[in-house]
Amino acid sequence: xxxxxxxxxxxxxxxxxxxxxxxxxxxxxxxxxxxxxxxxxxxxxxxxxxxxxxxxxxxxxxxxxxxxxxxxxxxxxxxxxxxxxxxxxxxxxxxxxxxxxxxxxxxxxxxxxxxxxxxxxxxxxxxxxxxxxxxxxxxxxxxxxxxxxxxxxxxxxxxxxxxxxxxxxxxxxxxxxxxxxxxxxxxxxxxxxxxxxxxxxxxxxxxxxxxxxxxxxxxxxxxxxxxxxxxxxxxxxxxxxxxxxxxxxxxxxxxxxxxxxxxxxxxxxxxxxxxxxxxxxxxxxxxxxxxxxxxxxxxxxxxxxxxxxxxxxxxxxxxxxxxxxxxxxxxxxxxxxxxxxxxxxxxxxxxxxxxxxxxxxxxxxxxxxxxxxxxxxxxxxxxxxxxxxxxxxxxxxxxxxxxxxxxxxxxxxxx
Numbered sequence: 001x002x003x004x005x006x007x008x009x010x011x012x013x014x015x016x017x018x019x020x021x022x023x024x025x026x027x028x029x030x031x032x033x034x035x036x037x038x039x040x041x042x043x044x045x046x047x048x049x050x051x052x053x054x055x056x057x058x059x060x061x062x063x064x065x066x067x068x069x070x071x072x073x074x075x076x077x078x079x080x081x082x083x084x085x086x087x088x089x090x091x092x093x094x095x096x097x098x099x100x101x102x103x104x105x106x107x108x109x110x111x112x113x114x115x116x117x118x119x120x121x122x123x124x125x126x127x128x129x130x131x132x133x134x135x136x137x138x139x140x141x142x143x144x145x146x147x148x149x150x151x152x153x154x155x156x157x158x159x160x161x162x163x164x165x166x167x168x169x170x171x172x173x174x175x176x177x178x179x180x181x182x183x184x185x186x187x188x189x190x191x192x193x194x195x196x197x198x199x200x201x202x203x204x205x206x207x208x209x210x211x212x213x214x215x216x217x218x219x220x221x222x223x224x225x226x227x228x229x230x231x232x233x234x235x236x237x238x239x240x241x242x243x244x245x246x247x248x249x250x251x252x253x254x255x256x257x258x259x260x261x262x263x264x265x266x267x268x269x270x271x272x273x274x275x276x277x278x279x280x281x282x283x284x285x286x287x288x289x290x291x292x293x294x295x296x297x298x299x300x301x302x303x304x305x306x307x308x309x310x311x312x313x314x315x316x317x318x319x320x321x322x323x324x325x326x327x328x329x330x331x332x333x334x335x336x337x338x339x340x341x342x343x344x345x346x347x348x349x350x351x352x353x354x355x356x357x358x359x360x361x362x363x364x365x366x367x368x369x370x371x372x373x374x375x376x377x378x379x380x381x382x383x384x385x386x387x388x389x390x391x392x393x394x395x396x397x398x399x400x401x402x403x404x405x406x407x408x409x410x411x412x413x414x415x
Contacts, residue, residue, distance in 0.1 A: 002027075003047035010037030018047065069134050071167050073104040075160050077111065078139075082156035091152065092118045110134050123147060137305035138162060141284050144301055149291045158287060165367075169276075169374060176377040180385045191392050192227065199224040199400070206403055213403055220399035257309045264310060268380050271373050277311050278337065279366040286359035295355075296322045311337070328355070 004027040006017050017035055021027035024042060031039050077098050084094035092115050099111035110131050117127035125144045128135055139159060146155030199220050206213060206221070213221070226234065248255045264270045281302050288298035299319040306312040314335045321331030329347040332338045338346075342362055349358025 002044055004031075005043050005045045006031040006035065006039055007041035007043075008035050008037040009040050010035070014040065018045070020047075069107050069110065070104060071163065071170075073102060073107050074135070074139075075163050075167070077102065077107060078156050078160045078163065082153050082160065085156060086153035091124055106134065124152075137307065138166070138280065138284065141301050141305040142287075145284075145288055145291060145293070148293060148297075151291075162283060166280075169370070172371075172374045173377065176374060177381070179378060180381045183385060184388070187389055187392060191396070194396060195220070195223050195227050196231075200228070202400055202403075214398070216395055216399035217403050219395065253309070260309045260311075264308070267384075268377070272370075272377075273308055274311070274337075275366055275370040275373060277306055277308050279363065279370045281306060281315065282359060282363040282366055286356060286363050289359055290356040295328055 002021060002023070004019060004021055004024070006019070006027065008015050008017060008031070015035075015037070017031070019027070019030060019034070021030055024044070027042055028039065031042065080098050081091075081094050084097070085091060089097075095111045095115035095118070099108050099115060102108050102111070113130070114124065114127050117130075118124060125140065125147050128140055128143050132140060142155050142159035142162070143152075146152035149155065203221060203224065206217065249259055250256075263273055284305060285298055285302040288301060289295065293301070296319055299315075299322060303312055303315045303319065306315065314337060317334060318328070318331035321334065322328060327347070328350055329343050332346060333343045342365070345358050345362060346355070349355040
């Protein structure tokens with residue numbers, strides 16, 4: 001969020017008002033709603049310290065209160081809304097009906113607020129942007145598609161299908177991660193128990209040796225001292241670090257951008273992010289093109305729903321190329337994200353006038369690649385898991401037995 005100062009002419013006097021907004025366009029819109037009078041000037045500025053403190057508190061508590069909607073409840077509600085919209089029931093009445101019927105409190109608040117905003121004259125897409133955290137970028141894109149095409153029921157049906165697909169992928173991901181996760185948790189617990197209760201038993205023996213201890217033993221003794229003396233502080237530090245890290249990602253775009261760049265260089269994670277992003281981008285773009293939305297506008301909507309900022313930035317160059325009169329396949333080729341085969345397919349689709357059908361095939365290809373990565377996730381993680389387990393076992397074995405061997409050799413030497 002950026003801080004803007006609006007200079008308003010009211011009752012013959014110039015008055016300055018400071019407030020937060022996403023951009024200058026939204027700042028003008030908010031100023032018209034909030035303040036009476038003529039807007040003379042709108043300038044971005046640094047907020048005063050009091051406003052910084054107040055905004056920090058508000059965003060902090062808002063971040064704590066935020067709750068993701070249960071996917072099952074969201075998908076069921078979207079399907080209900082699609083059926084009711086197809087039956088000719090107004091969106092306002094449909095939202096009210098579903099909000100009253102649901103038992104999910106968060107969903108009830110979201111749908112109730114959407115209904116009230118629509119009743120006040122706002123569009124569904126405009127109101128839904130306030131709940132981007134709860135609904136997700138994909139839902140916002142498909143709602144916008146429904147409004148542009150005038151067929152909200154079909155857009156909502158397709159949205160429910162896409163959310164179901166994403167949910168299935170998440171379930172597959174969790175199942176693939178279950179075994180490695182459980183093994184690593186068990187090893188972490190075992191390692192903590194050994195460090196906290198077993199290593200101290202050897203500590204007194206090591207102290208009696210009065211000899212230079214090997215490096216593995218020094219590491220074990222340091223960990224034992226850290227866990228047993230500052231254990232609670234370590235746990236508190238970990239929680240504070242996680243909370244601070246999450247707050248920085250949620251509220252500082254530069255920090256979030258650097259984190260996303262880092263993730264795109266991490267083994268295995270980079271492929272999951274890459275193919276998940278391309279799959280979702282081509283999925284929404286194919287639907288928009290099939291619905292007859294102009295390519296530049298379809299790109300704008302499809303790219304806006306991408307979570308990875310570096311990938312979003314690279315794909316925005318495609319929109320610039322198309323707006324300047326370039327072809328779609330040349331714009332996609334310049335990003336370096338798409339394989340030559342995909343570029344040739346899109347080029348053929350543009351030439352033949354069947355871009356929507358070709359984009360559908362591209363989307364199916366990326367879906368296949370993403371599914372293959374998820375299916376092979378467990379096997380890909382196993383070498384890392386085995387390496388970590390081996391390091392823990394070697395550290396414990398060498399840390400405990402090396403001094404014992406040296407002590408045994410010393411005893412034999414004296415004899």
